[in-house]
Amino acid sequence: MLIFGNSASGKSTLAKYLSQKLGLAHLDLDTLAWLPTSPPQRMPLDESQLKVIDFLEKYENWVVEGCYTDLLEILADQATEIIFMDLSIEQCIHNAKSRPWEPHKYDSKEAQDSNLNMLVNWIKDYKTRLDTFSYDSHLKFYESFQGKKSIYSKNQTYT
16 A cells, blocks of 8 residues: 655554554655755665565565655555545645654654754645655656555544
């Protein structure tokens, strides 16, 4: 299963819930899309692709989430389902401002919060960007997928 959409659209929350509920291996593409540099730099695509392939070889049942259409395309043929988290820009900004600390991405909550303005601006640009992270790229990926697919336009409460 693939879950994708704008930053702070609820991808990680949904993926963690489904991973626990259904016993699926969980992969957050953020963990293999970036080099450990400051400022952050995107890992070369071929290196990220190898990590994705390694994940697929290790796990038969999985949920993968992220905003990287170039990486999602590697997984599309093996995905049983896709979910496009198509929330409003305003809802994504609200989610970003209220998200808990993500220790797999940041050394501290303070470090995460220091990136909030950059993240909010990134979220605002979602529908005007023309890159692999954009609304246009996600919509094209969604439309071209031939299997089971859904669009979520609001977050759910998971228990």
